[in-house]
Amino acid sequence: MSPKKIIGILAWREGKRFGEPEYLRRLVHAGHLLGAEIFVFSHQDVFASEKKIRGFVPKESGGWESSWFAWPQIVIDRYRRRVPEYMKLRHSGLFDFANSPFSKKWRVTQLLAKDARVKRWIPETYVYAPATLKTMLVKHPILYVKPGNGTGGKSILKVAERGSKYQLSGRDKNYARKTASLSDPEEVGKWVKRWVNEQRIRDGNFLLQQGLDLELVPDRVTDVRLLIQKDKKGEWRVTGCAVRVGEKGSSTSNLHGGGKALPFHLLVSRRFGEERAQKILQECHHMAHQVAMVLEEHFGRMMEFGLDIGVDVQGKTWLIEVNPKPGREVFQQMGALDLYAEAICRPVQYACYLIEEKTKRLTKEVELSSRRRR
Incomplete structure (x- = not known):
């Protein structure tokens, strides 16, 4: 029987209060279902000299409980505040991360606007x-x-x-x-x-x-939120996408600002017809794969991206923004609970894949070393 995989999730914490607690709970639960030892920790929980780490897991009654855990084999970074303590830990070399540090929006936009593979989509x-x-x-x-x-x-x-x-x-x-x-x-x-x-x-x-004319619904900004993630084989896959429709008169479609999530085909097919909607969807998928490839070449290993894609009133697609630590509530809000569950599970599946690959690599190195000694 193979030893248990140990996965850490790095997140912001103050006392026993975490950023995005509901998502972190679901990640830990997904890890347990896959047979991994998985816990959440923050920068103040790392005791490098003793090779000890204080981790937190959700209690059934609510809240979090802490205990000491073995050093994680891989860490998923969900820390969303660029505070000095986090930045120091992120660049310390203490952990093997599933996702590399990312840059500010302006640098990412510049980079994409210069790359022949993706520049046609950049406003x-x-x-x-x-x-x-x-x-x-x-x-x-x-x-x-x-x-x-x-x-x-x-x-x-x-x-x-x-x-x-x-x-x-x-x-x-x-x-x-x-x-x-x-x-x-x-x-x-x-x-x-x-x-x-x-x-x-x-x-x-x-x-x-x-600015783009994204009013596919009169007086409401609409855009497409697409989630692309690495799967259990380490390959990029589009998990799903949805159309976000902003509140009447709002400048954005964001769900926090009162926006609503709808299935892609429900709105885009109604506007452009079934055949054209299918072509627009294919282009969104193609864009996501190209953007993921370009960004991974520049920043190193990544595990997921949320793309905000504009489809203008002429049906042309544009890349508005890329988020390396995306939410996935859009699937939950439109009632696609199977996609929501998959979107939560994939980061943990990818972390397990990385541990397995690392184990295979180490085993090979040991075998080669013993052969040389003979």
């Missing part, structure tokens, strides 16, 4: 500067102003030209909706500058991105 994007905003306002009827290190649809501002007016709409750091209607580009410039200063996250920059 025009620049770092925010008042002069660049002026140029982009002339060039594009819709613009997005978004934080380069944001997540969850917060602090994204949409600027749309409507006749002689500019309609500005966005959600601030607290998801409160903010709107303005301005006729003078100079006033737009001042409003955006104030937004950038107020919404800035730590020392992060803001991006200006070519």
